[in-house]
Amino acid sequence: MRQKLTLVVVVLFFATSIFADWKLSQRTKQPGQKTGMISTIYQKGVRQRTEMKVEMDAETEAAMKQMGGMMAGMMPEMPSFVTQCDLKQNVYLSEANKQFYIDYFDWSTAPPEKLARRNNQKIVIKGTVTVTSSVVDSGKRQKMFGLDAKWLKTTQLIETSPDACDPSPPTKMEREGWFAVLSLSSQSCPTDLPPPATGGCRPRMVFKGNAPAAFMLTGTTKTYENGKLSGTMEIETLDLSKATLDQALFDVPKDPWIEVESMQALMKKQRNIDTSTKTVFTDGTKSQKTIAIDYFSGKANKIDQDSLREYLSSKVSAIGMSGYLVTSAADVQGGKFANVIGVEIKKTKESGAAKIGGLFGKITGNTDSAKAGTSSAEIVVTLYASDGTTVVASSPASAEVKGSPDDAVKAAIDQVIGTLLAKAK
Secondary structure: OOOOOOOOOOOOOEOOEEEEEEEEEEEEOOOOOOOOEEEEEEOOOOEEEEEEOOOOOOOHHHHHHHHHHHHHHOOOOEEEEEEHHOEEEEEEOOOOOEEEEEEEOOOOOOOOHHHHHHOOOOOEEEEEEEEEEEEEEEEEEEOOOEEEEEEEEEEEEOOOOEOOOOOOOOOEEEEEEEEOOOOOOOOOOOOOOOOOOOOOOEEEEEEEEOOOOOOEEEEEEEOOOOOOOEEEEEEEEEEEEEOOOHHHHHHOOOOEEEEEEHHHHHHHHOOOEEEOEEEEOOOOOOOEEEEEEEEEEOOOOOOOHHHHHHHHHHHHHHHHEEEEEOOHHHHOOOOOEEEEEEEEEEEEEEOOHHHHHHHHHHHHHHHHHHHEEEEEEEEEEEEEEEOOOEEEEEEEEEEEEEEEEHHHHHHHHHHHHHHOOOOOO
């Protein structure tokens, strides 16, 4: 469902801007919260670059600085991405790793050598997802950042047919606030879904009605599932400027950047850690046990495995040990670690509202958007001895939370990880 609704939440229009070049920064947060996610959008012609960062209060930021590189290393990176409408591709960028990944709008047009490296894919088209859009103009007007802004209310109703790949309850998204047109004339940019990395089932998309070409500068987004309000997000524009932007911001980066073949490879942290030694605090007074965090097994294709392994590592660090994310099976051979932790994903389930919220979060840069619905997870966490095969202790856990499947897996991990780590060697 996450893949099949990529086109649903926002229809992108790329055009020659009123400003030619423009840069816009927005905050997206939940009501009542002081901080949220800051997204910065750069536009030059038909190309657009988006950067995102987590906004922290002064106390949290000070604590992060005090903890230094150790905490920074545990924070998952939020890649920037460039939409190159003229080349019909998105370029995802990892500043930390100096790597990029190119995702084509239509993978059938990719270079033959890239297609040859992709897995054999069998894609089944089944059922429909119907997206009905409408706009109500209140008639209210005002100037914002030198632009003529209108108070609009837009609605998108998303309905899946009973025979669709992943049928879900009807979901509605309402966006109400001040909108402004940042373009003189629009050029639609088709965003066809690329084939999933391992194939799979996809619905046929049906679009009805019209979505506004205007951009929401400030307002509220509400998500409803089965007619009930399931999530609310507030959007505020902090800055909009017309400064001339460097073309290099919108191009595929050059050396020393290197290209990788998947988002998973892009997000993998580059670590230079000697797994045969213990981590020692800078004052030399205390050493830490090093516990390997293995790759998840079972039904792990619907979760962000790298992020969840980072989460496990933070739990290990919180009790005075060192958590190391293995990069291959060879890492756990030879008894280099005190223990090895493995997680089997038995089952995850995500409500329709959570799926839509997750997609909205990807576009707005706000991870809290996924909390629009509920998700559940059933897992088994196992603590192994240093050989990676001898079971020291194992505990099943299940959780249902307001949020994404990743949030549910985290909640399930929280239930058992303390007891298991108490048995670490």
